[in-house]
Amino acid sequence: MTTTARTPAPTGGTPTTRRGLNDHHGPWRRLQPFVAILAVVLVIAPPLWIAVVTAGKTQAEALNPDLTLPSRWQLWENVAAVWEQGRLPSAFLGSLLIMVPAVLAVLTLGSLASWVLARRSGRAVAVLYALAISGIVLPPAVVTIVLLLRQLGLAGTAIGMIGVYTGMYLSTVIFFVTGFVRTIPHELEEAARVDGASPVRVFGTIILPLLVPTIATATILICLYIWNDVFYAFFVVGGRLDTLPLNLFQVASAGLYLNNWHLIFTYVVLMSLPLLVVFIVAQRKIISGITSGAVK
C-alpha cells in the first residue's frame, strides 16, 4: 500500500503551539483563561448543579429547586424510589437492546451500499444515491410509520423500532461514507482483486478498515441521537417497551403533577450517567473525531 487515504491532518494539536490572533494582545492572553472558566461557571454549571443538588433532597426541600445544597443528602433513597418507579433496569436494557442493533445495522448496510454507490457511475446510480441521502434533510413520516408497522405486525416491538432508526440514519451514514470512499484510490482494491479476492473480501479487508475513522464519528452522533430520542420512540414503542427517555417522560409527567422534583432530577442524573461516563473516558477521541470528520 503506497497511498493511504486518511482523513486530513489530525486536529489534536499541532507540534508548534498554534498562535492565536490575539497573541500580540498581552492582557487578553492572560485574561482569557479566567474568561473561559467564568463562561463555564455562569453558563454551563448552574443548570447541571441544580439537577445534582435537587437529586439529593427530600420532597419538601425540592418543592422549589434552587442552587442550595441539601440539608441532608438522601440521594440513595431517591435512587431506590426511582429505580422502582421508573423501572430503571428494564429501561436501560430496552435502550441498549434498541440502540446496539440499530447502530450496527446502520453502519453495516450503510457502508456496503456506500461502497457500490461511490464506485459505480451512471444515471441510475446517481438517482439511487440522491434517494438514499434524501433522508438527511427530509423528516420521517412518523404517524404513517405506526400504521405500516401495525400492518407488518411490528408495532410496539424492538424490531420495528430498530428498523425505523436504521431507516432514519442510513442517509447520514451513506452521505459521509460515500464521500469518503471516493477519496480512496482504486489501485488499493485492484491489487487485492488481481490476487483473486471476491467483492466481499475486497470490501472486508481493504475498504472497511479504511472507513473506521469516518464511521467512528458517525457512530458517536447516531448513538447520541438514538439513546436520547423520545419523539419517535413515543410513536413506535410508547407504552409497550421501556427506554430511558420514555420512562423519564413517565416519571416526570407524574412527578410534575405530584411536585416530585427530587425524583425527576434523580432520574435525570441516573439516565445521563452512562453516556457521560463514556464521553469523559473517551473525550479526547470523541472530540477529535467530530472535529476531523465534520468539515473537510
Added chain:
Amino acid sequence: MSASVQERPVIPPSATARPTRRPGAGGSRRARGNHPLWFLVPAFAVLAVFFFLPTLFNFIYALTDWSSFKSEIAFVGTQNFADLISSGTLLASLRITIVYAVLVAVFQNVFGLLLALLLERDTRVNRFARVMFFVPVVMSALAVGYIFQAFLKPDGALNGVLSAVFGTTISIPWLGSTTWTLVVVAVIHAWKWMGLSMLIYLAGLKTISEDVLEAARLDGSSAWRTFRDIRFPLLAPAVTFNVATALLGSMNGFDIVQATTGGGPARTTELLNIFIFRTFGQGLFAQATTMSLVLFLVVMVLAFPVIRTLRKREDVL
C-alpha cells in the same frame, strides 16, 4: 462521480508484466462484478420499508378520516387541510416552527462561534472548558428541558439569583409569556447544542493556514478586521454545516419544548411536532398525518434553497 478517476490507468510497478486492465473500456463488465449491485439491496430494502413507504402513505392518509374512533377509513379529499387552515392551527404552528428554527439557528451559531473563538488556543483550561460545553450535547434533550423548567420557574433559581444581584424581588415568568417564551425556549435549544457547533467551528478555524494569518498580522490588520475579512469568510463550510443542521434539527424539534412548556402558554410554542404528538394522542390520526405532511413539504421547500444558497457562498471563495 467523475470519469477521470475511473479511467486513470492502473499500472502498479510490479504488475507491468501482466496485461494492464483498464476499468473504463473492455473491463466495464468486470467492473460491474467488482462492485455488485446486490450490496445495495439490504440498505434500500430498509429505506423502502421504513422511510419511503411511510412517506408515500403520508400523502394518502392525509386525505382520509383515519382515526381511532372508527374502524373504516374513508377518503375525504382536502378536508383535513381545510379544517386546519380555517381553525388557524396550521398557519400558527407553521409560523411558530419557522420562527423557532430561525432563532435556534442564529443563537446556536452565534454562541458556538463565540465559544470557538474564546477557546481556540490549545491550553489545558480551554480543553477542559470544551469538554464542559459538550456535556449538554451528550445529555438527553428531554432531561435538559426539565432542568430548565425548574431553573426558570417564576420563583425559581434564575430569578432568585437575579433578585440577589439587583437587590429587588424579581419574578419574571420566563416560560409564561405568550410572546417571549418562544425565544427563551430557542435559547435553551441553542444552549443544548452550542457545544457541537463550537467543535465544528474549532475544526474550521484549524483549517485556516497560519501563513494567511501571519500575512494579515504583518500588514498590521487588527484582530477584528482579520476576523471579518479573512477568518470568517474561510469558515464558510463550517457555517453551512452548522446552519443547515441547526435549522433541520429545530424544524424537527420536540423534546425541549415538550419538557419546558408542553406547547404553552396558550399554544404559543406549539411546534408542528408537538401538534402531531398531541393530536395523535387524542386519536386524530388523519389530522396528525396531515401536519406531518405539512412538515415534510415545508422542510423540502425551505431546506434545499437554504443549503444551495449557503453552498453558493462557499463557491465564491
